[in-house]
Amino acid sequence: MTATDPAPTPPAVRRLPTQEITTRTDSREILANARRDTERYGLDDYFIVDVDSHHVELDSWPEILTYLDSPVMRDTAEQMMRNWPNAARLALHNHSPGLTMQDVSGRIPHQASLAEDTPDTTSGAHRDVTLVQRAMNAMSIDVQVVFPQPMLETGLHPQPEVATALLQAYNRWFAAEVLPREPRIKTMLGLPFENPDACLETIREFADHPGVIGFLVTSQRHAGVHRNAYMPVYRELEDRGLPIGFHAGPNQSDTMTSTMNKFLSAHAMSFVTCNMTHMTNWVINGIPERFPGLKTIWIESGLAWVPFMMQRLDHEYYMRQSDAPLLTKPPSHYMREMYYTSQPMEWTDDALLESTLRAIDAPNTLMYSSDWPHWDFDVPGRIASLPFLDSHAKRNILGETARKVFNLG
Template identity: 90%
Template sequence: MTITPDPAVRRLPTQEITTTTDTREILANARRDTERYGLDDYFIVDVDSHHVELDSWPEILQYLDSPVLRDSANQMMRNWPNAARLALHNHSPGLTMQDVSGRIPHQASLGEETPGTTSGADRDATLVRRAMDAMSIDVQVVFPQPMLETGLHPQPEVATALLQAYNRWFTAEVLPREPRIRTMLGLPFENPDACLETIEEFADTPGVIGFLVTSQRHAGVHRNAYMPVYRELERRGLPIGFHAGPNQADTMTSTMNRFLSAHAMSFVTCNMTHMTNWVVNGIPERFPGLKTIWIESGLAWLPFMMQRLDHEYSMRQSDAPLLTRPPSHYIREMYYTSQPMEWTDDKLLAATLEAIDAENTLMYSSDWPHWDFDVPGRIAALPFVSEHGKRNILGETARKVFSLGG
């Protein structure tokens, strides 16, 4: 996609970035990569980006079906000022460590000016559009942020209601404002019947290209109750994604005394657990046409999983009677997003990409506006990926997985 740079946008020294800095100024250097690698000639799909749904929370809560929950939310927002943008949510703002004690402040609040916007949804669409244009992105898949923690909500029925309200708000208010925005809607995984209802309600909605499980949750994805959900997604040709998220309070991370430690592990181990149950219980054999995507877990864990599960399977095949091949074969046939790509050693990264057949299974993601985001030039700079592979990773694989056409 060819974008004409805004002459008023400048490149900023890092120390000038604040919570009110314009997205286009933060991403001005992305244009340098676009010109250097000729990315205007690529079809680029960003498979994982975010908006801050809590900025629009009062609007979202009005989409709650239950008048009792809706009234409770309104009372919370009216009587508890600190709950104005958190009512009924399980997000813990007191442990928001992402801005590194103020040294990376932009994610703490997307406070930039958006003149002319009249609602939270209008503002969200404006901010997404700015990021897309700055990074030369043709299609951007947008997810919420704090709602990635919804699977840990202490009241499962409230978690279901919040996801349903969010899905209705996003499809009614955000998607119609920008045709380049797409989404994989979150499934209320606490309730398999509600998952099926969600698919039925939104599968044909323009801009909805798949469905999502927020991975921070204590649920066995292999339970028989979920099989109708997977069957319905397979029947409709819609992918399922598992989007990782943070958790500093489970039985493992609660022993860690640094955010760095919990961040490094929690985004990976939740998807490691789900993938193990997914593969060992033969879900790929039962639903061979279901496209499965693992999102925001990085890539370094995958060779470990392939080797570890193959090793165990070679000695205990009777524990995985549905499998007809070693676990690594199924892992190699699933899909992955690139962010965060652990590029600290060329040889290790090259081996990882080869192990997962990245030129055919990896899809670019920015993870914008998170503090550790990656621009498309990150993929274009890979010295051990072919030109054909780079085009696939940046957009062509996503075109096939999501049936984007054209």
């Protein structure tokens, strides 16, 4: 280089060895290799929808609590935050900070706290939007569906009325403070599922918001989704053309996982059994027959369980159809008409994964999800690199199927 040559411009983003990643590492640095995939597979030419990602709503918890309707409950939360400093980001919540195993010892510790620097703010909606934009741009994502993290645990809250109030407050905060700041951010808002009437109120309050593209049942293990009390909820969603999603979550204290002594064990099983239970009740009780226009999505429980459930439910159905009088076809046929998100996609055996995707008719039912910023997130290149899918199937999975399901235009 001569004296007249310009100095080389340093790269804007570094690629980091894993051991350097901390809770303060910039999202763009963690995701630097996603740009390599984008270039390799030409992903800038794809329409990419991330159907499952997260933000850390507890960073904005004091702001969210101001949206509580009840002045008594709001005052209780304020007393908790004032008198017990550790409750500043947890008041009224059932999140157990001493048991956040998912936030440690994994591949990426980033989800424990998104503590990276952001311009001019350390909390609130502006910061959330900045962090989401960084991830979207790094992964070449056109639309990102954003959910909370600990708020998904409210289905296990010991006080149902508090769970309902917290979900309503969060939904109002997110719709008022986050969604209007970035049109590429969308969400499926959580339903206060312990209260069917409140579910209906939630749908009617937010269904016309341009950033709300559906509604969720979140980590709820104790309510039978086939109960008659929920039928008006499903009818309302069907009439409005809005999908319902079942977002699984971990739990190490239910009757099955309480026997497990490792988080790995509970994580492997509880995400799956949560949705397996709902799927069984959903299909065997004929919900797809009663609401044929209701689009149903199974989120963050992987894919390996689906062929098992198809075979198992079909086997039982053929021997005991009297227990499923509303069904007009085997359970697996209904399951192939539902939708699934890709993360975490169990890819340890090419042949098994190929069989799984064939069983669920993946080109027409599977939708890409990153689960960012969780420790087991997947970038779009994971779908683009599947050797047994053609370009049409990859385009559908990465975004075109979601375009149809969510009417994204």
